Amino acid sequence: MDNSIEIENLTKIYSGRVTAVDNVSLKIGRGMIYGLLGQNGAGKSTLIKILTGVLKPTSGTARIAGNDLNKDSLKIRRITGVVPQDLTTDGDLSGRENLKLVAELYDVPKKEAEERIEVLLKMVDLYDVRNRHASAYSGGMRKRLELVCGLVNTPEVLFLDEPTLGLDVTTRENLWSYIRSIQKEFKITIILTTHYLDEVDSLADKLSIIDHGKIIISGTSEELKKSLNGDIITLKLKNDDEINKIGEFKNATEIKLMENKEIRMKVSNSDEILPVLMKYLSDNSISPESINIRKPSLDEVFIEYTGRNINAEQENKDYAKFMRAR
Amino acid sequence: MGGLIPLTVRDLKRWYRNPVSAVVGVIQPIFWIVLFGSAFDIAKFAGANTxxxxxGAPDYITYLMGGILTIIGLFTGMFSGINxxxxRRLGILQRLxxxxINRASIVFSRILSSVVRIFIQVAILFGIAFVMPNGLKIVNGISIIDVVILISAVLMISFIFSSLFSIIAVRTTKMETVFGIVNLINLPLMFASYAMFPPDLMATWLSNVAKYNPVxxxxxxxxxxxxxxxxxxxxxxxxxxxxxxLLALSVFMLVMTYIVSNREIRE
Structure with a gap:
């Protein structure tokens, strides 16, 4: 498979101080949905803004569909579609007028644009409300409009920056099915940034975990889960004595002390190890407040490689707070 | 400049679809000519010396007309940066x-739509000035060249001030900054000029300052x-x-706007 995007040592430093993207190198194959998973502020949106020509990198380069980021910025903008994190459609224009404006900005011939707009509006079930002002749309409808705005120019690469941020569960799943059908219909490369683990697990063919501007690990969801080499058992203990004793448990491949006296233990097979662990706890008079057994998941992969939990709920609250403050 | 026309059309659609801004746009010229022209009718003290x-104006409204047309250009132009x-705040700028497209067209579309709005107001103003009692009197006739001069002067003053305030808006995220600057300079620009009063009625120092004011x-x-x-x-x-x-200043401001908006515009 040839590559749609090739990123080489891309770095972005804001105001000479804050490193938002730190020496990122990545190759993304043509026609796949590629997920960039990371917390807010991890550098995902900055990376997208660089790749779409909105921001200039401090150093490094990238090639998008064979075009050099530093030389062919205008060409790249022409062949990419973007669905940014924030709403970018004009509430004072109707859904159809918004799409028409985007078509005009991308120089799509008038007749072709009209046909395409009709297809896109039908695809995301907005055709019946096409003449209504976008400000009257619900959150989900508005997001769907944003989604098709990114497709008016039939891009080779579509960037989706946190496409379901702040939406309810049903609307999110709804939007996922639209994204899948877009990929199937147009056979384009889709780059998806998100901090929702289920989103990347459900949609992405391949993903990278990004943290503090760096790519920590890349692979398919299955590969990353396998890389954990086993299951995870977490125990919430009461005191340092118990923590010291559990540290000597021999059947775990790895034992880590997390926050709030929580022990994260990696074991080859939790079904076999659990009885052994229970006996060890009993023999050593350790009585944990809670025991949790988890099979490899992206959540665990994220904790493993970043040392932190990806707290989507908190991030949503932070985002809502941020939007209210605007 | 790709994108200029669709973006200008979009800006105008937003203007005429907003009932408040459309009504204000129509009423404002009426206020200017009817209220200002009548309330400040200082010619009544001059009598036969008017x-x-x-x-050479037969009355104050005829004298004031040039000033008011300019001030409409000045005031509407000043607010073009606001859009x-x-x-930027609504996120639309990110999509643009x-x-x-050439990024300067994002800024120039606002300037162009301001100019269109200014000319609609100018047309309304002329209509009202002619039909109102004791209104505008064109006693010596008006030629095509006169009309061209009139339109060019309003056009250039609109370009100068909408460019100036668009340059300010290119990097500003706060409305308050632009409103503050508008409030700070609009009155000095208006009163330190010959827009309202002839130089002979002004303090000498003010008249000397007004000489260099494009208004x-x-x-x-x-x-x-x-x-x-x-x-x-x-x-x-x-x-x-x-x-x-006016031409030199317009060209300078438009070139500056092109350079600044292309290089500096940020989301």
Whole structure:
């Protein structure tokens, strides 16, 4: 498979101080949905803004569909579609007028644009409300409009920056099915940034975990889960004595002390190890407040490689707070 | 400049679809000419000396017309930057920055739509000035060249001030900054000029300052063609100097806007 995007040592430093993207190198194959998973502020949106020509990198380069980021910025903008994190459609224009404006900005011939707009509006079930002002749309409808705005120019690469941020569960799943059908219909490369683990697990063919501007690990969801080499058992203990004793448990491949006296233990097979662990706890008079057994998941992969939990709920609250403050 | 026309059309759609802004746009010229022209009718103190004091104008409204047309250009132009900040705050600017267009067209579309709105207001103002009792009197006729001078003067003053405030808005995220600057400079620009009063009625220092104010250049040019019709060679020379001054300033401001908006516009 040839590559749609090739990123080489891309770095972005804001105001000479804050490193938002730190020496990122990545190759993304043509026609796949590629997920960039990371917390807010991890550098995902900055990376997208660089790749779409909105921001200039401090150093490094990238090639998008064979075009050099530093030389062919205008060409790249022409062949990419973007669905940014924030709403970018004009509430004072109707859904159809918004799409028409985007078509005009991308120089799509008038007749072709009209046909395409009709297809896109039908695809995301907005055709019946096409003449209504976008400000009257619900959150989900508005997001769907944003989604098709990114497709008016039939891009080779579509960037989706946190496409379901702040939406309810049903609307999110709804939007996922639209994204899948877009990929199937147009056979384009889709780059998806998100901090929702289920989103990347459900949609992405391949993903990278990004943290503090760096790519920590890349692979398919299955590969990353396998890389954990086993299951995870977490125990919430009461005191340092118990923590010291559990540290000597021999059947775990790895034992880590997390926050709030929580022990994260990696074991080859939790079904076999659990009885052994229970006996060890009993023999050593350790009585944990809670025991949790988890099979490899992206959540665990994220904790493993970043040392932190990806707290989507908190991030949503932070985002809502941020939007209210605007 | 790709994107200029669709973005201008979009801006105008937003304007006429908003009932408040459309009504304000129509009422404002009426207020200017009816309220300001009548309330400040200082010509009534001059009596028979009115033409001598007011540069040949038969009454104050006829004298004021050049000033008011200029001030409409000045005020509407000043607020053209506001829309750029709105687009930034609403996120729309982000979509425009991602589009394969010359980024200067984002700014120039606001300037162009301001100019269209200014000319709609100017047309309304003329209509009202003619039909109102004791309104505008064009006693010496008006030629095509006079109309061209009038339109050019309003056009250039609109370009100058909408460019100036668009440049400010290119990097500003706060509405308050632009409102603050508008409030700070609009009154000095208006009163330190010949827009409202002839130089002879001003303090000497103010009259000296007003000489260099582009608002004076535009007001005087429009006034001279409206009052005198066909100009004498010395009047034509004065108008030419003013118009060249306005042209130089417009070209400078538009070039600056192009450079600044292309290089500096940020989401």
């Amino acid at each position: 033409p001598a004091i007011f540069e 750029i900040i709105w687009d 920055l991602m589009a394969p 004076s250049w535009s007001s005087q040019s429009i006034r001279m063609v409206l009052i005198h019709g066909s100009l004498t060679s010395s009047e034509a020379h004065t108008v030419l100097i003013y118009m060249l001054g």
